Amino acid sequence: MTGSEEPVLLHTAGRSAHITLNRPRAINALNHAMVRRIDEALTAWERDPAVETVVITGAGERGLCAGGDIRAIHDDARDGDGTASAAFWRDEYRLNARIARWSKPYVAVMDGIVMGGGVGVSAHGDVRVVTERSRIAMPETGIGFVPDVGGTYLLSRAPGELGTYLALTGAAVGAGDAVLCGLADHYVPSDALARLVDDLAELPVREALDRHMRPAPEGEFAGRREWIDSCFAADTVEEIVRRLLDHGDPAAKETAETLLSRSPTALKVTLAALRRARRLGSLEQVLEQEYRVSLAALSMPDLVEGIRAQVIDKDRDPRWSPAGLAEVTGTDVERFFEPLGGRESGLGL
Numbered sequence: 409m410t411g412s413e414e415p416v417l418l419h420t421a422g423r424s425a426h427i428t429l430n431r432p433r434a435i436n437a438l439n440h441a442m443v444r445r446i447d448e449a450l451t452a453w454e455r456d457p458a459v460e461t462v463v464i465t466g467a468g469e470r471g472l473c474a475g476g477d478i479r480a481i482h483d484d485a486r487d488g489d490g491t492a493s494a495a496f497w498r499d500e501y502r503l504n505a506r507i508a509r510w511s512k513p514y515v516a517v518m519d520g521i522v523m524g525g526g527v528g529v530s531a532h533g534d535v536r537v538v539t540e541r542s543r544i545a546m547p548e549t550g551i552g553f554v555p556d557v558g559g560t561y562l563l564s565r566a567p568g569e570l571g572t573y574l575a576l577t578g579a580a581v582g583a584g585d586a587v588l589c590g591l592a593d594h595y596v597p598s599d600a601l602a603r604l605v606d607d608l609a610e611l612p613v614r615e616a617l618d619r620h621m622r623p624a625p626e627g628e629f630a631g632r633r634e635w636i637d638s639c640f641a642a643d644t645v646e647e648i649v650r651r652l653l654d655h656g657d658p659a660a661k662e663t664a665e666t667l668l669s670r671s672p673t674a675l676k677v678t679l680a681a682l683r684r685a686r687r688l689g690s691l692e693q694v695l696e697q698e699y700r701v702s703l704a705a706l707s708m709p710d711l712v713e714g715i716r717a718q719v720i721d722k723d724r725d726p727r728w729s730p731a732g733l734a735e736v737t738g739t740d741v742e743r744f745f746e747p748l749g750g751r752e753s754g755l756g757l
Contacts, residue, residue: 416445417467422609423460424515425453429529432468438525439477440496446529447503454511461608462510464529465517471543472518473526476500478551481706482715490706497556497702498753500525501695504558505755508532508691513613517605518542518586519598528557531591532691535613538583539598540625544591547578551718552671552710552728554678554701554744561694564685566590569640570629575678576645577666585627595624635660645675646733671710671726672733677701677744684745692755697745699753704744 417428427446429436446464453459466472476496484493507514507529516530517537522544530536531544538544546555546563555563555575563571566589574581574589586592596604600620607616629636639651639660645667652664667675681701685694705711709729717726730736 415439415442416449418445418449420459423458424605424608425449425456425459425462426605427462427464428467429464429473430467432466432470434477435470435474435521436466436468436472436526437474437477438500438529439480440492440499443496443500443503447499447506450506450510459512461513461515461613463515463517463605463608464533465605466520466526469520471521471523471526471541472516472530473523474521475524475526475547476557478715478719482712482720485706486712490703493706494703494751497699498755500528500557501699501753501755504528504532505692505695508558510534515608515613517601518544518592519601523547523580524555524559525557527559527562527591531562532558535594535617536592537594537596537601537604537617538586538592538624539596539601540583541598542583542586542592543580544582544586545578545580546575547580549576549670549674549678550578550714552674552708552712552714552726553705554674554681554698556698556702558691558695558698560678560681560685560698561688561691562591563589564682564694568633568637570633570636572640572679572682573636573663575682576640576648576670576675577663578670579666581629582625582627584624585629587624588627588629594621596620597622632657632659639663645672645679648679649733671714671728672730672736673708673710673728673740674705674714676733676736676741677705680741680745695755696753699755700746700748701744703748703751704746 514533515535516533546559604620642648652660
């Protein structure tokens with residue numbers, strides 16, 4: 409395999425070290441080998457006094473990372489025993505926690521599409537740069553899954569109920585709303601990114617940012633906060649949908665219709681996971697909870713069906729089971745949070 413074909417490219421330039429996710433045809437979707445490679449690089453660079461900053465970018469024009477390799481998860485859930493997915497998630501979530509705790513500046517260039525696992529390798533960093541091209545989302549409920557990679561930690565801490573809205577709908581946000589929600593810190597126009605990266609080789613992070621930062625453009629949430637906060641504060645998904653339908657704003661009604669197209673089970677588990685995440689103390693404890701939820705989802709029909717409909721067959725017509733919110737019981741939801749005994753990830757320790 410030549411260097412250009414490696415799924416993760418590593419190099420150093422001056423005072424900075426660089427991670428480039430290099431599967432552009434798959435919008436740099438993460439697989440297990442990529443997660444391990446990034447972790448190994450962070451281990452080496454943490455010990456290297458010549459490396460003062462790490463910068464993560466994505467190859468190609470479309471984005472940093474579209475998420476995890478869900479085709480592999482689909483095949484493991486349908487045909488395997490779940491062992492491969494469990495091992496991937498354990499290492500991926502450990503990496504997410506490591507990025508959050510890393511001892512040197514970790515600069516994530518969140519240009520273009522940043523979804524799911526892409527959020528996990530960027531939004532836990534301490535310097536998160538967005539551009540006018542950024543589209544950031546945790547779209548898991550649309551494939552019968554639940555936000556993971558620390559997504560429920562991040563979204564549970566967004567202002568008001570914006571995180572609940574993003575987690576349940578899977579909606580993508582641009583730069584201004586990403587900064588408002590705490591998923592990003594700084595806005596840099598995309599045509600200045602190359603100069604920013606060059607400057608990071610020579611300058612401390614703050615000095616390099618100061619040369620290129622601009623005020624983030626206002627997002628869409630400023631005009632929607634009233635109905636988002638009032639509707640998504642409800643304790644059940646059914647009540648959220650009812651409030652949205654009763655509100656009167658056309659955007660609220662559209663949001664209700666979006667929710668009703670998502671996996672009913674995934675919606676209810678996601679709401680429970682977010683509310684629990686607010687009460688949990690650390691990112692590691694939330695990742696431990698997400699690991700339990702992810703493993704439970706592997707054995708449920710909606711994950712395989714959701715990936716089939718959205719990614720494999722692309723008919724966009726998933727047949728959820730159960731098909732309606734009323735059929736998903738509290739007991740059904742609780743199953744996703746049960747301790748795993750000897751199969752725990754150890755992240756919450």
